Amino acid sequence: MATAKCLEGLEPKRVFEVFSELSEIPHGSKNEKAISDYIYTFCKKLGLETYQDKTNNLIIKKPATSGYENAPTVVLQAHLDMVCEKNADTVHDFKKDPIRIMRDGDRIYADGTTLGADNATGLAFAMCVLESKEIPHPALEVVFTADEEAGMSGIKALDFSRIKGRVILNLDCSDEGIVVGCAGSSVVRMKLKAARGPLKDSMVCMKLKIRGLKGGHSGLDITKERGNANVIITRILVDAENELGAQLSWISGGLQTNAICREAEAVVAVEEKKRNEWKVLIERWENILKKEFKVSDPEVTVISEEVGNADDCFDQAGTERVLDFLMNIDSGLIAMNMEVPGVAETSGNVGTISTEGEEITVRVNYRSGLESKKRYIVEKNRRLARAFGADFLVESDSPEWEYKADNRLSSLVQKVFEKRYGKKMVVEVSHGGNECGTFFKQFPDADIVCSGTQITGAHTPKESVMVSTIQKEWEMLCLTLKEMLEY
Incomplete structure (x- = not known):
């Protein structure tokens, strides 16, 4: 060579x-x-x-x-x-x-x-x-x-x-x-099922993209408070569901559990008559993110584009179920190390989200310098999954x-x-x-x-x-x- x-x-x-x-x-x-x-x-x-x-x-x-x-x-x-x-x-x-x-x-x-x-x-x-x-x-x-x-x-x-x-x-x-x-670290995988149904004729589909984030190492860079695209897109989708009655078709983000997610996408269906409200919501979130991440991720961008209608989407109850679940997953800096200044003690990273039919799969990497705190945060997720009837698996664990x-x-x-x-x-x-x-x-x-x-x-x-x-x-x-x- x-x-x-x-x-x-x-x-x-x-x-x-x-x-x-x-x-x-x-x-x-x-x-x-x-x-x-x-x-x-x-x-x-x-x-x-x-x-x-x-x-x-x-x-x-x-x-x-x-x-x-x-x-x-x-x-x-x-x-x-x-x-x-x-x-x-x-x-x-x-x-x-x-x-x-x-x-x-x-x-x-x-x-x-x-x-x-x-x-x-x-x-x-x-x-x-x-x-x-x-x-x-x-x-x-x-x-x-x-x-x-x-x-x-x-x-x-x-x-x-x-x-x-x-x-x-x-x-x-x-x-x-x-x-x-x-x-030490644990990677947990959770699979949630939710009901889907056909789109109403009065609805149009919008693709939402998060771009411009720096990402980084999910352990070494977690104290830099960089944006996680999976977390950000979930927040926007929650507002779209609350304010516009938007229904989720699919969501996807991240490639690796040990990398802070830089890019995520989702397709949602909204009533055609609410196009302008959707546009206003996206502009508002662009401004919110520019303010929140002006130091850590100044180039963060929210992109919206109309796409051809999807075959189906999660129904209203299914959309609420998916978003309720995603919003309750711990992510980001959880606790600082009180003995070693400037070093994180416990953290989580929603590394990947994917959609296949009626199933959403989420993989999260949890880290802690204390075995007891790692067990605690993993158990919180196990019980979250149980409350939602989701499948739960610890894919890997290291001391x-x-x-x-x-x-x-x-x-x-x-x-x-x-x-x-x-x-x-x-x-x-x-x-x-x-x-x-x-x-x-x-x-x-x-x-x-x-x-x-x-x-x-x-x-x-x-x-x-x-x-x-x-x-x-x-x-x-x-x-x-x-x-x-x-x-």
Whole structure:
């Protein structure tokens, strides 16, 4: 595979080459077989002990370099999958099309889609360490997991008996420094049925669209109070039902549960004689949203267009039932962490809504740094579903990763950073979730640190990473491995 032209000439050369090669292989969540096979072959050619399981997880082992035989084994961990988000007008099939990498000076991004630096940079770092004959390091166990972004089913299937190391360096994304604790999460799916019926001859159908929102990572960006298109469109539909007697035909929004929904659409039927009232309502909501989101989402737009009549729609009682249900789902920032200033404790994200016939399906991602609060908010939704007679399922669940004050790996990484850059390193507890929680649950005595490239616009088509950041984080990884003799 050829290196993307925009990355040619960048150092470290091999890191950018491998990153480019990985970007050629479609590897969205649940579609990791090809990239897992590629890395498996890569490692076998190096003569390394390589294990691949049925879920496409990989465990690769490399002996220590000379002089590091007595240093503790280090586990390097990254995930194989990426979040697949694109702009509505971007033509891209994530199941077969390569990511089109772009660069503007220091900034690397993709053409209308997510870049996949989350977590292809981590994969590239680990693969380059495995390949190198020059980087000093202890014995390594490299763990690449599937499906981190859409449920963490990969790490749940991982054979932890194959892992001996208790010094774990997660290479997933971080913000400005290292992460030493994270939230747990649960994705719940609710399916609600409501009655439908034919449209009256006196009604016309209007399509409502929400556009211009920034979206973002449903954990890391939740404190920025960005608009969720699924929530916003529900609010508008409630007003349309209250004031105009509008009936819902269908509603759709979002692509991923771990991304704040940027775009949503719905078709409603209104009495033809109320066209002007509909127009006034839309204009009013445009003004409301411009005021509410003037800081976080100043480009939010409400679009209305008349469309051909639908075959049927939810009847009046069915429309009320759907909207009552959607309005009662917790979403957004729920509680702040009282111990760690500026970090969310508990949150919810109405990630996706879809309509199929008489059934509305909603998927919500709940996060909390406290297991008890996560259970509480999930139980609230279970009982909401029960009250409405809706189907309820917890699709995925992952544990939180508790902060440890005596983390020796954290102390070592901070020491390396301060020696190299002459300043203190930022140490964070994150509201984002990663696989460190599962490692912590399996190995409570382990020292765990998450250290990866800082991503801007994670889980959105504006995802980008800086060349200078990749260079710094690669240097930090190499220095940390070198200094493991001091652990």
